[in-house]
Amino acid sequence: MGKILGGSIVVVAIVAGVFLYYQQIYAYYEPVKATGTDDVQMTSLVSGAPEPVLYDNFEAIDAESSPIRYRACFTTTMSHAMLSETYELYDGAEPLVAPGWFDCFDAVDVGTALEEGRALAFLGQKNIQYGIDRIVAVTEDGRGYVWHQINDCGEVVFDGEPAPENCPEPPEGY
Template identity: 50%
Template sequence: MLGKVLAIILGLSALVAGGAMYYLQVYGFYEEVAPQPGRDVVLLPLDGSEPRPIAYDDFQAIDADSSPIRYRACFTTDLTRQDLAAEFTPSKQTVPRNAPGWFDCFDAEALGAALEEGTATAFVSVKNISYGVDRIVAITDQGQGFVWHDMNDCGKQTYDGTSVVEGACPERDE
């Protein structure tokens, strides 16, 4: 009898722990980001000068302190990606990271397909927004905009354990 009771307690504990881990990963750490007009959506000019804001509406964003790559945002814009490409730096990072299912406006699969088909363009927003992480902005032909954080070359080298070439990456904040 004692074995059955212990098995039930162990099983219930595993279910509670599993449910808590799921909740924390999908919902728990995320917070809505308060819009900061003129600062939410910026793009890096081709000349490499300071990122400049672009016109946007309907901004929604989420972020989490637990990881620098959890930031996701959506917005709309009247600017065309072709006009933006004439002024701003395109990004080589064109595979958006998935967002939690409850953040409805960010569909990474559809955005990835649009980037692959050429109906969307990804731009560099801010380099090293966090050490080894760049902010990427993508604009579609329909005027939908998406923002996510992705590891740059320094971040990939740092976090996968390969040695970082001296001078190739910015100084790391302590």
């Protein structure tokens, strides 16, 4: 009787583990339908507002379960010089890991390129959702990557502290 009970517990644990793995890696992600005109935006130095940039080969995924699950890849013909003279650079960009099946986005490679100066990070949109910024990184060869990252205001408010003076007031429920 003990072997049957122990074996049942092991089988249930394995099935639950496989189910949880599937839920985290595959179940919640959906492909993002490209509009072809404004899928990639960066914040202009002049206007302070997000503006569409030139891009091709856009591919993205997102999930409603978390505001930081957005990942996208694209290519652009815009040079680093043109981008840095036109759009707001972003300090502290840290690419977040994408699911392994989303082949175009490798957070380690993007992070290394940012550290080595082979890629530049730009503010796509500040507070795309309260406390979350959209970051756009572009490598020297025109490969681009987009992800959502918790900003300074979000880090404080999400930890249960009141918003600092330099942050907008959080919406109800935060």
